[in-house]
Amino acid sequence: MLRSLYSGVSGMRGFQTKLDVIGNNIANVNTIGFKAGRVMFKDILSQTVSGVTAPEENAKGGVNAQQIGLGVSISAIDTVHTPGSAMTTNVPTDLRIDGDGFFAVSPDGSPDNMFLTRAGNFTIDANRQLVNSDGMFVLSTEGAPIVLAEDDTAFSISQNGEVITTKADGTTDAPFVIAVAKVTNPAGLEKVGGNLYRSTANSNVDPIDLGTAIPNDPTLGTGAIVAGQLEMSNVDLTSEFTEMIVAQRGFQANSRIITTSDEVLQEVVNLKR
Numbered sequence: 001m002l003r004s005l006y007s008g009v010s011g012m013r014g015f016q017t018k019l020d021v022i023g024n025n026i027a028n029v030n031t032i033g034f035k036a037g038r039v040m041f042k043d044i045l046s047q048t049v050s051g052v053t054a055p056e057e058n059a060k061g062g063v064n065a066q067q068i069g070l071g072v073s074i075s076a077i078d079t080v081h082t083p084g085s086a087m088t089t090n091v092p093t094d095l096r097i098d099g100d101g102f103f104a105v106s107p108d109g110s111p112d113n114m115f116l117t118r119a120g121n122f123t124i125d126a127n128r129q130l131v132n133s134d135g136m137f138v139l140s141t142e143g144a145p146i147v148l149a150e151d152d153t154a155f156s157i158s159q160n161g162e163v164i165t166t167k168a169d170g171t172t173d174a175p176f177v178i179a180v181a182k183v184t185n186p187a188g189l190e191k192v193g194g195n196l197y198r199s200t201a202n203s204n205v206d207p208i209d210l211g212t213a214i215p216n217d218p219t220l221g222t223g224a225i226v227a228g229q230l231e232m233s234n235v236d237l238t239s240e241f242t243e244m245i246v247a248q249r250g251f252q253a254n255s256r257i258i259t260t261s262d263e264v265l266q267e268v269v270n271l272k273r
Contacts, residue, residue: 003047003068004261010071011254014041017074018247025235033118033195034233035079036240042075081186084118084234086226092156093130095120096231097215099223101180102197104210105136111143111210116181118231119195124148130163130178134194140176143210149175159224161215180215180222 018039028034046067055062086096097103102116115136122138125131130138130146137145146163148155154166161178183189188203216224 002261003070004257007069007071008254008257008261010044010073011257012251014039014072014074015247015251015254017077019244019251021077022240022244022247025240026237029233029235029237031195031233032121033084033231034235035081035084035118036233036235038078038080039074040076040078041072044070044073046070079187079189079191080234082234084232087230087232088228089230090228092227093122093124094228094230095122095157095178096226096229097180097223098226099180099216099221100186101182101213101215101220101222102186104139104179104181104213105132105196106139106145107136109137109139109145111139114139115192115196115198116183116189117195117197121230128152139179139210141179141210141213142176143179146176146178157225157227159216159226161225178215178225179210179213180225181210181213182220182222 021037021039025036028036046069048065048067050063050066052065053063081100095103097118097120102118103120104111104114105117106114117132119132122130122132125135128148128150130148132138140146141161148163148165151168152165153168156164157178158164158174161180162174163176163178164172164174166172183199183203185203188200189197190200190203192198212220213222214220215222
């Protein structure tokens with residue numbers, strides 16, 4: 001009887017976690033570049049009541065094992081890196097990656113202290129530096145911040161990530177290329193808040209080489225950079241609300257398991273009276 005109690009408790013804990021993830025997804029439905037999470041379950045080790053009996057030829061058949069499951073646990077909380085829809089803003093510093101790459105940003109402009117992001121809502125600050133909404137520097141393929149020159153009167157960003165500047169005399173130049181890093185296992189990245197990810201041992205064993213992080217590279221699959229657009233959250237509200245109903249009913253069913261087990265235990269106790 002105690003097995004059913006603990007199985008019900010494990011189920012309630014699992015669905016609590018699932019509701020936590022769903023709540024976070026719904027809260028970030030309008031967050032630029034947000035990637036939804038999902039919870040995967042697995043059963044806990046089963047208790048074998050009776051073992052397997054092998055069949056004997058011309059004597060008797062085999063008998064299957066008898067096992068009782070001991071509940072459920074969380075097997076994984078995955079980050080789903082499917083692309084979000086595009087939102088056109090026509091702001092030249094708003095960038096969207098049409099592929100699987102990530103922008104590289106750094107709080108101090110050093111690639112050794114680098115974070116990855118899909119949120120391309122960048123701006124030009126008072127020092128003519130390309131930064132994100134938190135003031136982090138957007139890194140170029142050379143691993144350095146992107147800073148416009150004093151005589152640059154205009155600029156545009158190509159699909160290859162080139163920052164094409166126009167001088168006062170009408171000449172053009174492309175001194176920087178925005179780095180777009182390709183991650184082998186995006187689901188292994190660590191979320192650190194602020195639409196940022198940190199590389200881990202299971203996403204990139206070696207440090208990301210910004211010199212090879214070229215946008216729109218077909219061999220790497222980093223994807224082209226689209227200026228004037230932002231990538232929206234990939235949260236699907238229809239799916240999230242459906243999963244919320246499933247989690248709620250699952251929580252209720254497991255609570256009923258505990259209530260029923262308690263009633264049966266009460267009847268056992270009453271036998272003494």
